[in-house]
Amino acid sequence: xxxxxxxxxxxxxTNPDAYKNxxxxxxxxxxxxxxxxxxxxxxxxxxxxxxxxxxNVVIEFPDYASAMACWKSPEYQDAIAAxxxxxxxxxxxxxxxxxPQPA
Amino acid sequence: xxxxxxxxxxxxxxxxxxxxxxxxxARAFGDLxxxxxxxxxxxxxxxxxxxxxxxxxxxxxxxxxxxxxAATMLDGTLFIADIHVSPxxxxxxxxxxxxxxxxxxxRWAFHPAVTLLTDRxxxxxxxxYASEGFVMLDGARLPPDLAAKLAGDxxxxxxxxxxxAMAKRL
Numbered sequence: 001x002x003x004x005x006x007x008x009x010x011x012x013x014t015n016p017d018a019y020k021n022x023x024x025x026x027x028x029x030x031x032x033x034x035x036x037x038x039x040x041x042x043x044x045x046x047x048x049x050x051x052x053x054x055x056n057v058v059i060e061f062p063d064y065a066s067a068m069a070c071w072k073s074p075e076y077q078d079a080i081a082a083x084x085x086x087x088x089x090x091x092x093x094x095x096x097x098x099x100p101q102p103a
Numbered sequence: 104x105x106x107x108x109x110x111x112x113x114x115x116x117x118x119x120x121x122x123x124x125x126x127x128x129a130r131a132f133g134d135l136x137x138x139x140x141x142x143x144x145x146x147x148x149x150x151x152x153x154x155x156x157x158x159x160x161x162x163x164x165x166x167x168x169x170x171x172x173a174a175t176m177l178d179g180t181l182f183i184a185d186i187h188v189s190p191x192x193x194x195x196x197x198x199x200x201x202x203x204x205x206x207x208x209x210r211w212a213f214h215p216a217v218t219l220l221t222d223r224x225x226x227x228x229x230x231x232y233a234s235e236g237f238v239m240l241d242g243a244r245l246p247p248d249l250a251a252k253l254a255g256d257x258x259x260x261x262x263x264x265x266x267x268a269m270a271k272r273l
Binding site: 013016017019020023024025026027028030031040041 | 112114153154155156157176211212213214
């Protein structure tokens with residue numbers, strides 16, 4: 001098993017009507033780069049720290065390169081343009097880990 | 104339970120199977136809808152919906168499609184244009200699971216409501232949607248595009264006394 005790549009996204013939607021166009025547009029990029037939602041919304045509690053946003057996702061890609069390529073793709077950049085001004089987004093593209101785990 | 108169809112987003116290789124699923128499912132209506140010219144499923148149109156993420160597949164153990172739901176934006180709502188399960192896989196929860204996938208997506212994508220057209224009387228039509236929280240809309244006060252779809256259905260032979268619009272507010 002090689003290492004996967006991930007998106008960790010935290011989103012505050014400010015204009016739901018415009019944001020739905022983004023959701024329709026991001027599907028093409030996610031499909032092309034093999035994205036899988038590991039977390040999509042879901043109940044949460046900000047156990048430590050602050051700055052929580054109400055909508056949180058963890059999206060898995062086959063590897064870090066494809067996670068990065070998806071974000072840079074014309075398809076996803078097109079989706080980003082659709083949500084301009086409609087949401088506050090923190091998005092981290094991050095490499096997975098396949099080393100030893102706690103016993 | 105392991106035999107229950109799994110719901111997933113459609114992929115391009117699923118598309119050719121979809122018209123046949125609709126035809127087989129329509130045939131299961133039998134005499135209930137005699138005289139109705141079914142709306143054909145266009146693979147090209149389905150490809151666009153797949154791209155937009157609003158085409159869902161109920162897949163069997165071999166991952167082959169046995170049902171599907173297709174939705175589009177209509178009058179600012181998410182409109183279910185098609186939801187069908189092949190007769191051999193009906194009564195296993197696939198239709199309900201497909202419907203719930205559409206509703207879940209509608210919430211996720213901030214659609215204010217999910218809408219559809221159906222038959223008032225057939226048990227797996229209006230009563231089924233009502234069991235999932237859909238309410239009947241007043242046919243005289245439909246938004247314009249939904250009204251046009253309803254008129255189109257009636258023109259294709261659906262009984263105007265039975266064809267109805269339903270919505271679930273999200």
